[in-house]
Amino acid sequence: MQQSKTVAFHTLGCKLNYSETSTLSRTLEASGFVKKDFEEQADVYVINTCSVTENADKECRMLVRRIQRRAPQSFVVITGCYAQLKPEEIANIEGVDLVLGAAEKFNIAQHLQDLTKGDSARICSCDIEDVSGFNSSYSHADRTRTFLKVQDGCDYNCSFCTIPLARGHSRSDTIDRVLIKVKEIAAQGVKEIVLTGINLGDFGKGNDGGKQRDENFYDLIQELDQIEGIERYRISSIEPNLLSEEMIRFVAQSKKIMPHFHIPLQSGSNKILGLMRRRYQRELYTERVAMIKEQMPHCAIGVDVIVGFPGESKEDFQETFEFLHELDVSYFHVFTYSERDNTPAFDMKPVVPIHERQERNKILRNLSHQKLQYFTQQHLGATRSVLFETVDKNGIMEGYTDNYIKVQTPYRSEWVNKIIDWELR
Ligand code: SF4
Structure with a gap:
């Protein structure tokens, strides 16, 4: 044989x-x-x-x-x-x-x-x-949470980004097919799905057997909210200009879509946002954050930010720092700009020296650390639902609250993949 x-x-x-x-x-x-x-x-x-x-x-x-x-x-x-x-x-x-x-x-x-x-x-x-087809994919991080790809590619052309060159035009799955996948995942006992894509808010693009599609991300989350079996959804990341007021209102009243957004900002300076060819200015970002917090004061908000983009002067960076300092958000992912072939930003001047980029990265990471501490402290004493994960880390198990606060406790196998009301201490 x-x-x-x-x-x-x-x-x-x-x-x-x-x-x-x-x-x-x-x-x-x-x-x-x-x-x-x-x-x-x-x-x-x-x-x-x-x-x-x-x-x-x-x-x-x-x-x-x-x-x-x-x-x-x-x-x-x-x-x-x-x-x-x-x-x-x-x-x-x-x-x-x-x-x-x-x-x-x-x-x-x-x-x-x-x-x-x-x-x-x-x-x-x-x-x-x-490249035009869409291939659905999903992964299990462990058996409690799954990353489900519902969208691929991007039609934006941010000046620093190679993703459109590597992944092509924006296209997505149909809602009907996503629902079939979600039921398949639910049947495996998974409790939480993280909706994933390159530009998730652009969901609905592509054509279905030659027919033009008439669906969007808001339609998708409304349908997902009704599926039996899955108890939690997270939206991995959404562009601020695509996060609409109706979506925020919907998430605020939904029991299944978690109060947690990750919204790329990239810079707090309108000059830099323009050079980056982002599709919004900082004022729109402030509005979105205020809208979320008004509806869901407990909501976690993560921010992507790039430091050291060409042309980012000390004053521009300071503007970003102050903007983030004032913003009611929970944590940042800080990226140090690095040149990519075949992107418009590659030739932009003046280039920020590498040591300066690293220094700026450190400053924002420190600020992010403070924000996260503050966000966590605000919830001490509150009871929130936690989904405990499978991994046993030297006798310790971890889980996340609905609003993405990490919880650790001595390992108890009966709590794996269970959602438990938890008083934060
Ligand atoms: S940064 Fe994001 S939105 Fe901009 S081109 Fe790249 S993938 Fe698209």
Whole structure:
């Protein structure tokens, strides 16, 4: 009897990539592969790359080298955003056998029917303009929470971003198909779904068998709210200009959509927002935050911010700092700007020196830390619902409140995947 081939995965980057790796893994398992841990011996290794990761090239080389040491005869596949952006560069890495671009990623099972190693890597990639299909994906972070991809690609053209080049136009699943997936996930006992996409608020774009779609993100969350079995939804991230007042009102009265938003800001200076080609100014952001807090004073709000964008003077940065300082938000994700080929920002001047970028990053991370402490302290003594997770971290279990405050307590197996009213202390 022929032995099953084995496959191991490694994912770089965002939640969307993780959900896609999970789907690639299920696809290969369905076609007879046995999944292994990345640190184990396997016949095939798949690395799902990211274009945002700094030094994606270096990281990829390092991983391939590790694979070669462990399993020199194995077949190495590189896919994901970086594979779409720089297929030739990746094909030249010694030890790579196959590069799969955005259109071919989900046909991985067909590509792995023949595992013969050639003299050079095979590239299966097309122009991103020709990538139009939508492939649904979901992952389990553990069995309590799942990341469900409902949208892909982006039609915005922020001047620093390579995602539209790596993932193509905005397109999404249909509501009907999302509901089928959600029921499938609910049947596995999952309690919480994180709705994931590149530009989630743009949900509804794409065409359904040639018919133009007439659905949007607000329609989606209203439908999801009615599904039995799933008790919590989180919206992974939404652009401020796409977060409408009706959505905020709906979330405020919903028992299932958690009071937690993550809203990219990127800069608190209108000058920089303009250079970044963002589709709003800081005043709109302030309005959205005020609207959320008015309806849900307990709501967690996370903010993405980039420091060191070209042209960001000390005064512009100070403006961002003061803006964030005053804003009633809970935490930030701070990114240090780094140049990306083929983006308009690449040629913008004056460039902010690296040490200055790092310094600004540190300042905002400190501020974020203070914000999170303040937000948590505001809720001490309050009782909120916590979903406890599966992982046993040296006798400790963790969970998150509805409004995303992390809770830790001694591990109790009977609490795993249970939602419990919890007094915050
Ligand atoms: S909204 Fe801007 S930053 Fe976000 S994916 Fe689209 S182009 Fe990139």
